[in-house]
Amino acid sequence: ETGVTQSPTHLIKTRGQQVTLRCSSQSGHNTVSWYQQALGQGPQFIFQYYREEENGRGNFPPRFSGLQFPNYSSELNVNALELDDSALYLCATQSGQGKNTGELFFGEGSRLTVL
Amino acid sequence: AQKVTQAQTEISVVEKEDVTLDCVYETRDTTYYLFWYKQPPSGELVFLIRRNSFDEQNEISGRYSWNFQKSTSSFNFTITASQVVDSAVYFCALSEAQTGTASKLTFGTGTRLQVTL
Numbered sequence: 001e002t003g004v005t006q007s008p009t010h011l012i013k014t015r016g017q018q019v020t021l022r023c024s025s026q027s028g029h030n031t032v033s034w035y036q037q038a039l040g041q042g043p044q045f046i047f048q049y050y051r052e053e054e055n056g057r058g059n060f061p062p063r064f065s066g067l068q069f070p071n072y073s074s075e076l077n078v079n080a081l082e083l084d085d086s087a088l089y090l091c092a093t094q095s096g097q098g099k100n101t102g103e104l105f106f107g108e109g110s111r112l113t114v115l
Numbered sequence: 116a117q118k119v120t121q122a123q124t125e126i127s128v129v130e131k132e133d134v135t136l137d138c139v140y141e142t143r144d145t146t147y148y149l150f151w152y153k154q155p156p157s158g159e160l161v162f163l164i165r166r167n168s169f170d171e172q173n174e175i176s177g178r179y180s181w182n183f184q185k186s187t188s189s190f191n192f193t194i195t196a197s198q199v200v201d202s203a204v205y206f207c208a209l210s211e212a213q214t215g216t217a218s219k220l221t222f223g224t225g226t227r228l229q230v231t232l
Contacts, residue, residue, distance in 0.1 A: 002159060002161075004159075031218055032218075033218035033219070040224070041224055041225075042119075042206055042208075042222030042223050042224050042225050043160070043206070043220075043222050044222070045218075045219045045220060045221070048218050048219060056218075056219055058219065088158060090158075090159075090160065092160075092218055094218055103162045103165065104160070104162065104218055104220070105162075106152075106159045106160040106161075107159060108157055108158040108159040109158040109159065111158075
């Protein structure tokens with residue numbers, strides 16, 4: 001048990017639609033990041049939030065956006081869904097925001113299927 | 116650019132065998148961190164170890180051991196006396212320490228370990 005809860009666990013959308021995925025963070029973990037894991041691949045970093053601001057981003061287009069709330073929970077929004085967006089989306093939390101990467105606590109993910 | 120290579124896509128062993136999972140990495144940074152994570156069928160990634168680039172000591176934790184060799188840019192993971200519960204996908208990952216993005220990891224493609232009776 002990592003204390004990181006993601007919802008929904010599974011969802012199906014069609015091309016062009018928009019989706020919002022949610023993540024609730026373990027108490028005290030003020031840094032949240034999101035990863036995309038395509039089938040058979042390793043997770044790829046989407047972005048990181050600290051103090052409600054995005055402060056690091058991977059190679060993903062602007063239609064991937066996020067929010068972090070004062071209670072450290074977070075949302076990942078994806079607009080104009082494409083077939084290639086089908087993946088497992090993982091939320092990860094850690095405490096602090098130093099430059100040193102500590103242990104990340106991952107949720108079980110939200111599996112998105114785009115038809 | 117950073118890169119992590121896990122050349123072994125899938126490994127099958129019989130319970131009680133020892134198994135080594137290979138990881139080779141590339142980075143231009145002199146300060147970095149290396150990780151191993153386990154992903155069971157439930158999906159969440161479970162942290163196993165973090166090693167910083169200045170610490171080349173090997174580490175043992177129960178049946179798990181890690182061999183970090185900077186000269187060959189490798190960070191291999193050995194499970195001794197494997198058990199069925201070790202069946203999972205294992206990921207090696209790299210983080211550059213000076214980016215300021217604390218949770219940005221570069222993952223390999225993973226090695227699926229199947230342990231049978």
